[in-house]
Amino acid sequence: MSTGTAILPLATEKRAASLIYAASFSFMISLGSMQVLVPLYGLHLGYDIKALGLILSAQAVLPIFTRFFGGAIADRFGARYVLWFSFGAMVAAGTVLSLSGVFWALIAAQTLQGMSRSTYWTVTQSYATRLNPDLAATRLGRLSSSGNAGSIIGTALSGFLAFGPGYGVAFGMVAAFAFVGLLGSVALPNLPRPSTKRGFKAALEPIPSVASSRSMGMAGISAFIGSTSTMLGIILIIPLMKDAAFNESEIGIARTITAVGSLTAGLLFGRLMGRLGLMRLHSVAFGLQGLTFLIVPLTATHLASGLPIMYIYGLFAGVMGSLYPMSAATFSRPEHRGTAMAYAGQFWGLAQLVIPAAFGFIAAAVGLDASLYMSGVMFVGLAFVIPAVYPFMTKGGVK
Secondary structure, three states: OOOOOOOOOHHHHHHHHHHHHHHHHHHHHHHHHHHHHHHHHHHHOOOOHHHHHHHHHHHHOOHHHHHHHHHHHHHHHOHHHHHHHHHHHHHHHHHHHHHOOOHHHHHHHHHHHHHHHHHHHHHHHHHHHHHOHHHHHHHHHHHHHHHHHHHHHHHHHHHHHHHOOOHHHHHHHHHHHHHHHHHHHOOOOOOOOOOOOOOHHHHHOOHHHHHOOHHHHHHHHHHHHHHHHHHHHHHHHHHHHHHOOOOHHHHHHHHHHHHHHHHHHHHHHHHHHHHHHHHHHHHHHHHHHHHHHHHHHHHOOOHHHHHHHHHHHHHHHHHHHHHHHHHHHHOOOHHHHHHHHHHHHHHHHHHHHHHHHHHHHHHHHHOHHHHHHHHHHHHHHHHHHHHHHHHHHOOOOOO
8 A cells, every 4th residue: 555745845735735626626617517518419419329329438539548648647747738738638629519519520529528538537636646645535535526516517507508508608618617727737836756767668667567466457447337337327317317308407407416416425535435445435335326326217207306316326426436546546656656547547438438339229229217227236236246356356455
């Protein structure tokens, strides 16, 4: 397990923490908006659930390459440069969507969004855990809460803007908030580099060591399952609400409540880690999220009955969103932290590629309700498997 002390003076550490939380807040206004707007826009344009699955999956193709490079470059040269790219790609994605609704424009914008979010999460999670390893769980929880606070604003605004002025204005808001985040990231302090070696080749040197660690495989499993939970909410729950005659603003409200649940999870994550430990927290989160998926088709048919279950869904999705970076931080060296986050994040991205496309076709074949029941059974099953898988995967500890 990684331990250590703060690597910056206390005042600088606090300023850096505040800035990285602010970056998360701004970025998640844009990303939270995109998670609502893109599926609704696709349905608004007349694309069916299979085409929508392919559009959503496009965000995960190029990040297969950019995520590792982003983490390695951040380790070697500093987080700020990667964050500038991340915010810039989100500005471009929002701009493209505000101007066009053709299929390939949506694919291009989703690709840009995927490159943005893959490098963003890798860098911010690495940065937050490296500031002070003794506060890693607390900092990850607060980073998650800051982001979910932004997501609350973004999801609420996006629904109302799409329902009122229209999708062009809503996507313009995405680009505007991402540009604000780009400006703010300029002030982020650089952390000391663990090595004086420079160059692209040196940046990639830790990858084989990290990838060969069985403990990091557990972080990858955690990331894939957490991402699956998030993507099922987009590809299944949003269309379910649309079929139930929810309008854009009502869906925005429901997704806002989801973000409130995830914000709560971020605030509680450090405390939950202390009480349950990493393995038991995996099992509890997976099992309860499975039960949530089983209940969604029965309750998300009206706004009043749907809001409580959307809060619960967001709560457990938020816990799972913090589990994989906590696993990566626990089973990696500080000097390899960005690469470790990128490695685990590859599995998060893999789920973004596979799950929307797969469940788009599954939902077209068996229906949205049955697809959610299948998801619930799958997550409950995973909860029972984790107590056997976790000790086997983490036996070697930090490599």
